[in-house]
Amino acid sequence: MGLLKEEVNLAIPMGRQFDPKETSYDAVIIGAGMSGMAAAIRLAMYDKKVLLLERHTISGGLNSYYNRRKRSLDVGLHALTNFAAKKERGRPLTKLLKQLRLPYEELQLSPQFESRVQFPEVGLRFSNDLDLLLSEIEKNFPHEKDNFSKLLHHIENFNEVALDNKTVMAKDEVRRFIKDPLLVEMIFCPLLIYGSAWENDMDFSQFVIMFKSIFIEGFGRSRGGVRRILELLRNRLEEVGAEVCYRNGVKKIITERGKVVGVVTDRGQTLKTPKVLSCAGYPETLSLIDEEKIDSNPRVGRLSFTETIITLNERPKDFGLKDTIIFHNNQNHYSYQRPESLIDHKSAVLCLPNNFRDDDYQEGVYRLTMMANYPQWRELKEKTPQLYKEKKEEVLQESIKILESYMPGFKNKEITFSDVFSPTTVERYTGHFGGCVYGSPDKSRDGTTPYDGLFLCGTDQGFLGIIGSMLSGISMANLHGLMASTPQNKGSTVQGNEEREISSSITP
Numbered sequence: 001m002g003l004l005k006e007e008v009n010l011a012i013p014m015g016r017q018f019d020p021k022e023t024s025y026d027a028v029i030i031g032a033g034m035s036g037m038a039a040a041i042r043l044a045m046y047d048k049k050v051l052l053l054e055r056h057t058i059s060g061g062l063n064s065y066y067n068r069r070k071r072s073l074d075v076g077l078h079a080l081t082n083f084a085a086k087k088e089r090g091r092p093l094t095k096l097l098k099q100l101r102l103p104y105e106e107l108q109l110s111p112q113f114e115s116r117v118q119f120p121e122v123g124l125r126f127s128n129d130l131d132l133l134l135s136e137i138e139k140n141f142p143h144e145k146d147n148f149s150k151l152l153h154h155i156e157n158f159n160e161v162a163l164d165n166k167t168v169m170a171k172d173e174v175r176r177f178i179k180d181p182l183l184v185e186m187i188f189c190p191l192l193i194y195g196s197a198w199e200n201d202m203d204f205s206q207f208v209i210m211f212k213s214i215f216i217e218g219f220g221r222s223r224g225g226v227r228r229i230l231e232l233l234r235n236r237l238e239e240v241g242a243e244v245c246y247r248n249g250v251k252k253i254i255t256e257r258g259k260v261v262g263v264v265t266d267r268g269q270t271l272k273t274p275k276v277l278s279c280a281g282y283p284e285t286l287s288l289i290d291e292e293k294i295d296s297n298p299r300v301g302r303l304s305f306t307e308t309i310i311t312l313n314e315r316p317k318d319f320g321l322k323d324t325i326i327f328h329n330n331q332n333h334y335s336y337q338r339p340e341s342l343i344d345h346k347s348a349v350l351c352l353p354n355n356f357r358d359d360d361y362q363e364g365v366y367r368l369t370m371m372a373n374y375p376q377w378r379e380l381k382e383k384t385p386q387l388y389k390e391k392k393e394e395v396l397q398e399s400i401k402i403l404e405s406y407m408p409g410f411k412n413k414e415i416t417f418s419d420v421f422s423p424t425t426v427e428r429y430t431g432h433f434g435g436c437v438y439g440s441p442d443k444s445r446d447g448t449t450p451y452d453g454l455f456l457c458g459t460d461q462g463f464l465g466i467i468g469s470m471l472s473g474i475s476m477a478n479l480h481g482l483m484a485s486t487p488q489n490k491g492s493t494v495q496g497n498e499e500r501e502i503s504s505s506i507t508p
């Protein structure tokens with residue numbers, strides 16, 4: 001039985017390409033994550049000769065899917081943040097669709113019902129209508145109502161995507177407005193777990209990005225899940241003539257005196273290029289440099305997750321639950337850090353993808369994400385593979401326990417499918433060292449690295465999440481590929497309205 005009622009055509013085209021057709025390119029993109037694909041589309045739209053090299057057989061990086069027992073399962077993506085209706089111009093989602101020339105309708109986007117931050121004694125519900133959150137604050141934290149309005153005003157007037165913003169600790173900034181420590185913890189809980197590479201705090205610009213994308217704009221889901229979005233991007237890559245090679249990554253970036261001159265692929269081809277844009281991560285990208293390293297040591301991130309997927313015949317609504325995402329925390333303080341043990345038992349994110357307005361699944365699907373300790377999972381996997389399997393089973397049981405607390409009777413239902421992936425799975429499928437989901441704590445907001453011609457996009461440029469990463473690919477391509485006055489740009493077709501469009505969207 002397929003998991004979805006209606007399967008979209010998501011297979012990678014037959015005869016997919018492994019080897020590059022040429023030996024020289026205007027730009028090589030490392031990784032077909034969301035940001036790499038968006039960057040490649042933008043550059044190819046302006047007639048750049050672009051090659052996108054992806055190590056795996058499919059695109060999507062952290063946001064992807066797999067097939068198991070005739071089911072097609074999403075991994076990574078719980079929800080598309082930054083929901084916007086078609087008419088809402090100037091929103092991150094509508095901006096990115098415009099830049100990539102993707103029609104809104106093709107996303108087939110369906111909004112969430114509502115989501116919740118659930119602490120032991122209090123829950124805060126929110127939806128794609130900010131009024132719900134405001135009424136919840138008034139109900140549960142009446143003494144903070146005015147302070148919250150002031151914080152909201154500050155957030156709405158803050159330019160979070162300016163590439164020269166100074167680093168400011170978000171908790172200090174929020175505490176200038178909100179005095180109740182419990183409310184501070186509850187506000188931060190979803191924003192940290194959905195997009196912070198730092199433990200227990202985040203940069204204020206990143207806080208504002210996440211606040212707007214989750215609490216103000218909200219969640220949606222494409223019919224067919226992440227695969228629909230990936231198929232749209234793959235089709236667009238083909239239309240604009242960007243070359244994509246799967247199962248052929250970049251083994252080496254060739255530099256001469258600190259300047260990029262080419263790459264060597266996993267399959268041994270040497271290619272010339274003056275420009276490389278990478279979504280593989282900051283430390284991961286620098287590890288590909290072949291000459292003596294310029295002194296720069298971005299740290300490897302410490303945050304990774306387990307994810308449990310369970311299917312039942314029953315849907316959440318059969319248990320009376322209409323939440324789309326629940327940010328669960330069983331103490332008044334929210335601890336967002338690498339746990340001391342294999343997983344953190346105190347908190348989890350429950351994703352109930354049936355609970356978008358359009359439910360295209362054939363059965364009930366339950367996903368649960370918990371913070372996990374990468375080094376411990378790595379050691380188990382390498383030294384005691386049997387124990388590794390047993391520990392994954394324990395994660396499944398723990399997930400069932402949490403689901404049972406929201407849906408009494410859940411544990412007695414017949415599980416039709418289950419799977420658990422660990423931080424080592426994340427590392428294997430994304431190449432991110434340490435299975436770190438949000439990359440290095442050291443970001444490069446303008447995408448530059450110590451090497452001339454080598455740029456970052458995606459996670460380690462700093463715009464996280466699926467919409468953030470695509471906007472990152474677009475802005476970095478605009479900034480370093482289309483606006484830069486390199487000899488390669490001479491004679492480019494970028495002029496007039498196009499130039500205005502590019503420069504106005506260097507920051508999303």
Ligand SMILES: Cc1cc2nc3c(=O)[nH]c(=O)nc-3n(C[C@H](O)[C@H](O)[C@H](O)COP(=O)(O)OP(=O)(O)OC[C@H]3O[C@@H](n4cnc5c(N)ncnc54)[C@H](O)[C@@H]3O)c2cc1C
Binds near residue numbers: 077279
């Ligand atoms: C469990 C989980 C849940 C998430 N939930 C959400 C969510 O609900 N909503 C949301 O918006 N975001 C979510 N995210 C975050 C989102 O997935 C990421 O922010 C986004 O996908 C990052 O995209 P990226 O382009 O930076 O690169 P990545 O997705 O990290 O992709 C990097 C790509 O580079 C490739 N690569 C690496 N090294 C090389 C090499 N040397 N040569 C060639 N290719 C290489 C990898 O194979 C990979 O395809 C989630 C992530 C996880 C793991």
